[in-house]
Amino acid sequence: MKLTLRVWRQKNANARGRFVTYEAKNITPDMSFLEMLDVVNEELIGRGEEPIAFEHDCREGICGSCGFMIDGVAHGPKRASTVCQLHMRSFRDGDSLTIEPWRAKAFPVIKDLIVDRSAFDRIIQAGGFISVPTGSAPDANAILVPKENAELAFDAAACIGCGACVAACPNASAMLFTAAKVSHLHLLPQGQPERYDRARNIVATMDKEEFGGCTNIGECEAVCPKEIRLHFIALMNRDLIRASVRDWKVGRRAAGM
Amino acid sequence: MGATDMDVETRVSGTVVDPVHGRLDARIPPGPIDKKWERHRFDMKLVSPANRRNCTILVVGSGLAGSAAAASLGELGYNVKCFSYHDSPRRAHSIAAQGGINAAKNYRNDGDSVFRLFYDTVKGGDFRAREANVYRLAELSVNIIDQCVAQGVPFAREYGGLLDNRSFGGAQVSRTFYARGQTGQQLLLGAYQALERQVGLGTVTMQTRMEMLDLVVVEGRARGIVTRDLVTGAIESHVGDAVVLATGGYVNVFYLSTNAKASNATAIWRAHKRGAFFGNPCFTQIHPTCIPVSGDHQSKLTLMSESLRNDGRVWVPKKAGDTRAPDQIPPNERDYYLERKYPTYGNLAPRDIASRAAKEVCDDNRGVGPGGRGVYLDFTDAIKRFGESAIRERYGNLFDMYERISGENAYRVPMRMYPAAHYVMGGLWVDYNLMSTIPGLFVGGEANFSDHGANRLGASALMQGLADGYFILPYTIADYIGRTRPDKVDEGHPAFRAVEEEVLGRITRLLDVKGKRTVDSFHRELGRIMWDDCGMARDDAGLRRALEKIPELRAEFWKSVRVLEGSEEVNQSLEKAGRVADFLELGELICIDALHRTESCGGHFRKESQTPDGEALRDDEHFAYVAAWEYTGTLARPNLHKELLHFEYVHLTQRSYK
Numbered sequence: 001m002k003l004t005l006r007v008w009r010q011k012n013a014n015a016r017g018r019f020v021t022y023e024a025k026n027i028t029p030d031m032s033f034l035e036m037l038d039v040v041n042e043e044l045i046g047r048g049e050e051p052i053a054f055e056h057d058c059r060e061g062i063c064g065s066c067g068f069m070i071d072g073v074a075h076g077p078k079r080a081s082t083v084c085q086l087h088m089r090s091f092r093d094g095d096s097l098t099i100e101p102w103r104a105k106a107f108p109v110i111k112d113l114i115v116d117r118s119a120f121d122r123i124i125q126a127g128g129f130i131s132v133p134t135g136s137a138p139d140a141n142a143i144l145v146p147k148e149n150a151e152l153a154f155d156a157a158a159c160i161g162c163g164a165c166v167a168a169c170p171n172a173s174a175m176l177f178t179a180a181k182v183s184h185l186h187l188l189p190q191g192q193p194e195r196y197d198r199a200r201n202i203v204a205t206m207d208k209e210e211f212g213g214c215t216n217i218g219e220c221e222a223v224c225p226k227e228i229r230l231h232f233i234a235l236m237n238r239d240l241i242r243a244s245v246r247d248w249k250v251g252r253r254a255a256g257m
Numbered sequence: 258m259g260a261t262d263m264d265v266e267t268r269v270s271g272t273v274v275d276p277v278h279g280r281l282d283a284r285i286p287p288g289p290i291d292k293k294w295e296r297h298r299f300d301m302k303l304v305s306p307a308n309r310r311n312c313t314i315l316v317v318g319s320g321l322a323g324s325a326a327a328a329s330l331g332e333l334g335y336n337v338k339c340f341s342y343h344d345s346p347r348r349a350h351s352i353a354a355q356g357g358i359n360a361a362k363n364y365r366n367d368g369d370s371v372f373r374l375f376y377d378t379v380k381g382g383d384f385r386a387r388e389a390n391v392y393r394l395a396e397l398s399v400n401i402i403d404q405c406v407a408q409g410v411p412f413a414r415e416y417g418g419l420l421d422n423r424s425f426g427g428a429q430v431s432r433t434f435y436a437r438g439q440t441g442q443q444l445l446l447g448a449y450q451a452l453e454r455q456v457g458l459g460t461v462t463m464q465t466r467m468e469m470l471d472l473v474v475v476e477g478r479a480r481g482i483v484t485r486d487l488v489t490g491a492i493e494s495h496v497g498d499a500v501v502l503a504t505g506g507y508v509n510v511f512y513l514s515t516n517a518k519a520s521n522a523t524a525i526w527r528a529h530k531r532g533a534f535f536g537n538p539c540f541t542q543i544h545p546t547c548i549p550v551s552g553d554h555q556s557k558l559t560l561m562s563e564s565l566r567n568d569g570r571v572w573v574p575k576k577a578g579d580t581r582a583p584d585q586i587p588p589n590e591r592d593y594y595l596e597r598k599y600p601t602y603g604n605l606a607p608r609d610i611a612s613r614a615a616k617e618v619c620d621d622n623r624g625v626g627p628g629g630r631g632v633y634l635d636f637t638d639a640i641k642r643f644g645e646s647a648i649r650e651r652y653g654n655l656f657d658m659y660e661r662i663s664g665e666n667a668y669r670v671p672m673r674m675y676p677a678a679h680y681v682m683g684g685l686w687v688d689y690n691l692m693s694t695i696p697g698l699f700v701g702g703e704a705n706f707s708d709h710g711a712n713r714l715g716a717s718a719l720m721q722g723l724a725d726g727y728f729i730l731p732y733t734i735a736d737y738i739g740r741t742r743p744d745k746v747d748e749g750h751p752a753f754r755a756v757e758e759e760v761l762g763r764i765t766r767l768l769d770v771k772g773k774r775t776v777d778s779f780h781r782e783l784g785r786i787m788w789d790d791c792g793m794a795r796d797d798a799g800l801r802r803a804l805e806k807i808p809e810l811r812a813e814f815w816k817s818v819r820v821l822e823g824s825e826e827v828n829q830s831l832e833k834a835g836r837v838a839d840f841l842e843l844g845e846l847i848c849i850d851a852l853h854r855t856e857s858c859g860g861h862f863r864k865e866s867q868t869p870d871g872e873a874l875r876d877d878e879h880f881a882y883v884a885a886w887e888y889t890g891t892l893a894r895p896n897l898h899k900e901l902l903h904f905e906y907v908h909l910t911q912r913s914y915k
Contacts, residue, residue, distance in 0.1 A: 031554050121345050
């Protein structure tokens with residue numbers, strides 16, 4: 001196979017980026033998309049040109065490191081897949097593809113296709129956990145979790161934090177990422193004590209990191225490699241409303257009303 | 258220059274003859290095995306809460322062991338700095354572990370106990386692990402499950418709401434806890450969340466995109482590290498009272514492996530060159546069920562959880578060179594070779610045994626698929642018995658993954674599998690406190706050599722990483738700090754300046770070669786040497802050949818590698834070059850170790866040492882020890898130190914799974 005790639009090249013966060021066109025030759029359908037880029041990079045290095053910088057690690061679709069737009073679609077044309085699990089058999093010989101990094105204010109470009117997703121870590125710091133210091137846990141079977149809740153919690157917990165949802169959203173919202181974590185914890189009995197503080201704090205941090213608001217477009221769900229469902233956003237919104245009602249009541253009580 | 262036969266001879270015999278006894282004290286506490294850890298916990302020193310924040314602990318790596326240690330130490334009030342070369346601690350390769358985590362809970366009432374898990378692990382490791390460590394691991398396994406459930410890890414449940422278990426990788430009891438096929442992901446996210454909570458509380462400083470390039474030893478103690486910022490290229494020193502390396506394994510020395518692309522040995526290799534002994538480097542694990550190689554471009558191999566062997570049956574055609582489609586081969590012309598050779602364990606035979614058996618049938622020209630390097634893993638019978646939906650529920654994500662990579666639907670045609678390099682039991686030598694031979698340098702998780710002997714059982718890696726991180730290091734580091742009260746040192750200390758200079762010098766050297774060959778081409782070539790001559794079956798001639806080729810390849814690397822300019826920005830080829838340079842040195846030590854250990858044990862199979870029916874034959878009289886190698890300044894001539902292993906509770910027997 002032979003392909004033509006238009007790739008976003010940007011030296012660093014402060015430099016101006018531009019598209020550069022490369023030919024990808026000697027590609028076979030068995031290759032993953034990243035292996036195709038490896039071939040292009042080996043050739044670039046051979047010519048003394050800088051290779052295309054992209055993030056990747058496990059190449060099994062689970063670490064969440066990789067991800068970029070292929071023809072405007074996060075992680076490319078295959079559903080429920082990361083770019084490392086996308087194989088060239090999904091393309092035709094002679095295709096022209098445009099490859100560019102995630103675009104979002106909260107994800108500044110570091111170099112070429114690499115962006116800074118540390119805002120996701122800060123969202124988790126704000127409440128994406130259950131406060132349980134090491135050593136203080138009760139016996140594992142003392143906590144009963146109905147199977148269906150455990151399954152649903154797992155569906156939410158499967159998020160790999162790749163950022164495709166943000167990149168696909170016209171508002172660059174991080175609602176699907178945030179709601180997945182909130183829902184995972186809220187569906188389990190262990191997550192109940194901190195439930196409302198968590199929803200409030202985590203959403204406030206999301207806003208502070210300059211992710212956009214959610215307008216229920218659903219692009220996030222369409223590109224999510226782990227098929228995280230939109231209904232988790234509804235679940236989180238419900239908690240958020242309850243949290244604000246509670247705050248209001250607590251405020252009234254404190255004011256002696 | 259290639260080493261001559263003479264060189265190889267002297268270097269191996271020279272080291273064996275001259276073991277320095279007494280220097281290698283594993284500091285195993287006295288007393289009966291089931292009381293050692295409890296008693297040791299009392300004997301260890303504590304650090305008062307007020308003093309903890311004045312102590313800085315550097316944790317390198319943020320996988321299961323690193324995240325768990327950093328979070329737990331942060332909770333205790335230490336000042337913790339945690340380093341990861343990823344953009345987020347959640348990317349660490351622990352995330353890719355699929356199958357599960359063992360714990361001796363005996364929730365199934367099937368006869369499990371701490372002692373049985375201990376026994377199975379010592380035996381499974383082919384009697385090359387330290388009994389006291391393994392017993393402690395089995396004891397702590399129950400606390401790990403409690404901790405993870407409390408964190409919200411969504412383990413599989415039964416309809417009554419209790420935790421589900423399965424049997425896994427050669428165990429006759431069901432003691433494996435799992436979260437679909439993504440147990441490692443869920444456990445890592447639990448530890449990551451605990452870590453981020455501490456980052457939010459200010460007890461842990463997380464340093465992402467920061468790679469450790471060297472260790473700083475001051476007056477014989479580990480006092481810090483030198484890192485490179487992968488975005489700006491800045492070389493920085495970090496001072497600590499203790500350093501924890503939780504940087505994972507080195508199986509990427511084979512180039513093609515199931516590890517993530519960035520997984521590397523640099524941190525432990527640099528520490529080794531600063532004085533930390535390297536334990537059993539040749540103990541590498543080849544995992545039996547991976548998707549076969551499809552071509553030369555291949556960048557990594559994908560593991561399919563061995564839980565698949567609970568329901569899948571492994572077979573090849575009986576006839577050599579049989580190219581019929583699998584459904585055209587009638588049952589009586591199939592060889593279900595694991596069931597035939599190991600009737601008790603069948604398809605669940607341990608990893609080392611299953612891998613070697615697959616290699617044998619393929620060497621016999623009975624392999625399937627392109628190139629004949631593959632065996633079938635067939636679910637037809639299981640689908641008939643339980644229905645497709647039950648199989649989908651158990652392994653759905655694995656079948657999806659298989660289809661994505663191979664383009665085949667495993668509900669219709671059998672999967673094709675072949676062994677691939679997966680894990681290393683070897684690593685930096687540590688004592689019972691997980692401290693290396695450099696005081697103040699602790700090593701956790703896959704990076705240390707401690708608990709798995711010569712073969713790791715399935716679902717034991719996650720258990721060990723978390724035991725080290727949550728429940729061992731927080732105690733033993735306190736003991737070290739409580740006993741030594743390290744002096745104040747700052748980044749201006751000459752030792753830090755000197756190491757920074759060395760690190761910069763190395764980077765400049767790499768950039769200055771300006772040769773023609775890419776880093777990857779060297780890595781691939783090293784991988785081929787290691788796989789061919791130090792892979793699933795090793796012999797004297799092959800290892801000597803590898804010991805000639807590796808130094809040649811290393812010399813060639815420093816003469817003609819091409820690393821592009823730019824040390825002050827993101828430069829992925831520079832990052833890779835440094836890691837491959839270290840693999841080119843470590844590869845040699847692996848082969849030296851493999852050559853000296855003329856017995857077979859676990860994953861280390863020497864063709865010269867096998868039973869009449871082709872099983873690994875141990876030589877307990879000569880090799881019941883941990884080989885701990887000391888760097889002497891000359892790669893070809895490391896010093897061998899032996900830690901003799903004593904088996905008081907599990908008696909040495911020939912391992913049999915028949």
